[in-house]
Amino acid sequence: MKDDIRLTPDLLLQGYAAGIFPMAESRDDPEVFWVDPRMRGVLPLDGFHISRSLARAMRRTDWMLRVDGDFAGVVDGCADRVDTWINPEIRRLYLALHKRGQARSVEVWDGNELIGGVYGVVLKGAFFGESMFSRRTNASKMALAAAVDHLRRTGFTLFDTQFLTPHLATLGAQEVSRATYHARLSHALGVHSADFTAAPVGSFQDVVQRMTHTS
Numbered sequence: 060m061k062d063d064i065r066l067t068p069d070l071l072l073q074g075y076a077a078g079i080f081p082m083a084e085s086r087d088d089p090e091v092f093w094v095d096p097r098m099r100g101v102l103p104l105d106g107f108h109i110s111r112s113l114a115r116a117m118r119r120t121d122w123m124l125r126v127d128g129d130f131a132g133v134v135d136g137c138a139d140r141v142d143t144w145i146n147p148e149i150r151r152l153y154l155a156l157h158k159r160g161q162a163r164s165v166e167v168w169d170g171n172e173l174i175g176g177v178y179g180v181v182l183k184g185a186f187f188g189e190s191m192f193s194r195r196t197n198a199s200k201m202a203l204a205a206a207v208d209h210l211r212r213t214g215f216t217l218f219d220t221q222f223l224t225p226h227l228a229t230l231g232a233q234e235v236s237r238a239t240y241h242a243r244l245s246h247a248l249g250v251h252s253a254d255f256t257a258a259p260v261g262s263f264q265d266v267v268q269r270m271t272h273t274s
Contacts (some may be wrong), residue, residue, distance in 0.1 A: 066081065066091055066148065066152055067152075068152060068155045068156050068159060068161070071152055071156065071180075072156075072161065072180070072182060074093060075180055075182055075185070075187050076182060076244075076248060078095060078237075078240065078241050078244055079093045079094060079095045080093070080094055080187065080221060081093055081094070081149065081152070082094050082144040082149075083144050083145070083146040083148065083149055084144070085142065085143065085144070085146070086138060086143050086144075086145060086146050086147075087146070088146060089146065089147075089148060091146070091148055091149065094221075095237070096221070096222065096237070097236075097237055098223070098234045098235070098236060098237070099219065099221070099222075099234065099235055099236075099237060099239075099240035100219070100220035100221055100222045100223035100224075100227060100232055100233070100234055101217065101218060101219055101220060101232065101233055101234075101235055101240065101243065102188070102203075102207065102218040102220050102227065102230070102231060102232040102233075103218070103231060103233065104207055104210055104211040104215065104216070104217075104218055105211065106231040106233075107203075107204060107207040107208075107230060107231045107270065108229065108230050108231040109204055109267065109270050109271065113197060113200055113201070113204070114267050114270075114271055116197050116201070117201055117204070117263040117264065117266065117267040118263075118264055118267055120201070120263050122167050122168060122169050122174070122198070122201070122263065123167075123168040123169075123262075124165070124166070124167065124168075124201075124205050124260050124261065124262055124263055124266070125165075125166045125168055125260070126163065126164065126165055126166070126209070126255075126260045127157070127163055127164055127166075128164075128166050128168065128173070129164070129166065129173050130154070130157045130162065130163070130164045130178060131154055131157075132166075132173045132176075133164040133166060133173070133176035133177070133178045133192070134150055134153055134154070134164075134178060134190075135150075136173065136175075136176060136192035136194070137176075137178065137189070137190035137191065137192045138150070138190075139192065140192075145190065153178070153180075153189070156180060160181075160255075161180060161181055161182065162178065162179065162180050162181070163178065163179065163181055163186075163255050164176050164177065164178040165177050165178075165202050165203075165205050165206040165209060165260070166202065167193075167195075167198045167199075167201055167202050169195065173194075174193070174194040174195045174198045175191070175192060175193040175194060175195060175198025175199045175201065175202050176191065176192060176198075176199075176202045177190070177191035177199065177202045177203055177206050178190065178191075179206075179219075181215075181253075181255050182248065183247060183248045183249070183250050183251060183253060184214065184215050184216040184217060184246075184247040184248070184249070184250025184251075184252075184253040185215065185216070185217040185219060185244060185247035185248060185250075186206075186210050186215050186217065186218050186219065187219045187221075188206075188218060188219060188220050188221070189221075191203060200230065201263060203230060204230075204266060204267075204270065205260060205263065205266045206218075207270075208266045208269055208270055209255075209258070209260050210255075212257075212258045212269075213253060213254055213255055213256075213257040213258050214250065214252045214253035214254060214257065215247070215250070215253045215255075216243075216246060216247045216250055216253075217243050217244060217246075217247035219240075219244075220232050
């Protein structure tokens with residue numbers, strides 16, 4: 060349902076806390092509407108599936124892992140596709156949330172080039188993943204693995220992926236009912252100790268060592 064009230068960062072956070080999230084039909088559509096899926100995608104923080112090939116690539120890579128190095132660049136990378144729900148209003152809102160420390164990005168860099176990343180909203184113990192992109196093979200998978208590892212280490216309990224795609228399913232994401240999602244969201248919103256900045260993100264070698272050691 061279209062919302063004629065101009066969205067603000069505070070209204071956006073209220074929506075996430077209520078279990079809904081905003082989208083636009085396309086980059087050229089100025090309207091933003093709320094989405095409340097009957098089935099919701101979640102990525103268990105203890106259930107990321109790291110394949111042998113991905114683990115090997117992470118051990119061998121010389122790419123660098125960063126947090127919030129270029130948040131706007133990650134949003135723009137996610138919008139750089141033929142069909143996107145990220146319109147200028149959506150972009151404005153998430154950049155405003157980022158300035159408040161309530162939207163974060165996990166990024167993959169090759170030297171000075173941003174080649175992949177994932178971004179989302181943080182609220183108490185919940186991370187609402189919005190989108191990810193990749194300009195090199197495995198870059199988005201590596202960013203997602205690093206995001207899961209980082210969230211787990213910094214006290215988060217919920218990684219909301221909104222929808223379940225075949226790609227996310229191969230990485231361990233699951234689909235749950237609206238009622239189950241709201242129960243998990245309620246628990247996550249009661250977690251006050253989560254702090255995205257509580258630990259350094261480290262390197263891809265650190266991430267894969269932790270993930271394969273605990274899997």
